[in-house]
Amino acid sequence: GARHMMGLGVLSRQGVLWLGLFALILLAWAAILAQVAQAPIGLWGVLCTTAAAAGFFDLWAMWALMAAAMMLPTFVPALRTFVNMGAAGATRPIDAVALVAGYALVWVLGAALGAAAQMALSRVGMLAADGSSLSVWLTTVLLIAAGLYQLSILKAACLAKCRMPLTYFMGRWAPGLPRAFILGAELGLICFGCCWALMALAFVGGTMSLVWMGLATLFMVLEKLPQLGRPLTRPAGFALIGAGAVLALRTLLT
Secondary structure, three states: OHHHHHHHHHHHHHHHHHHHHHHHHHHHHHHHHHHHHHOOOOHHHHHHHOOOOOOHHHHHHHHHHHHHHHHOHHHHHHHHHHHHHHHHOOOOHHHHHHHHHHHHHHHHHHHHHHHHHHHHHHHOOOEOOOOOEOOHHHHHHHHHHHHHHHOOHHHHHHHHHHHOHHHHHHHHOOOOHHHHHHHHHHHHHHHHHHHHHHHHOHHHHOOOOHHHHHHHHHHHHHHOOHHHHHHHHHHHHHHHHHHHHHHHHHHHHO
16 A cells, blocks of 8 residues: 555665665776776876876876765665664665765865875875885884874774764764764764774785775775674784884894
């Protein structure tokens, strides 16, 4: 009857939501693959090989594309939880769109920090054409800083919220699009607090490196899952600190 048709309508709207999200993720990865394939003649190659001279907004666009490809997949568990709350009438598919928009806005702004860092490091000659570090000490600092952050209280606090999105929503939820957008932005800030140090390792792996991007995305997705994530976080921190220490010692002894 009418209730069944209403259920189908909600289901179809949810389907459009998920298709849209995964389309965004696939388009971001496809754009990155296309640009890397064209390097050094493509936009990506031009930006990375001339980062010191590139316009800030061009670099910002590049980092925003990376953020979309790498961070939207990590948001899927939280979005699924939010959408499932619709079964109790708490949320609508349009609210979920606002949630994603708030989350994405934070990472678009965060991408500006990545672009600014790349521009600054390139201008002082510390980055190679592919966006990777030319300085052993920059690499060492990035590895050890990321490792220490993996072990920090702030990282643990951010991860706790990422791993329990239902608890977070239950404590913060209120109806309406503006509130959904705010919740998304708050989750974006929490996610940024969780992942910024790992994203900074782009300057170790190279901002053009598909291998680094793929591995980092996989790790950040797994790290936010309650069962799989907990055994990963601290060992990864110790591994990063160890790698940085070995690199520093090898440099000092040679």
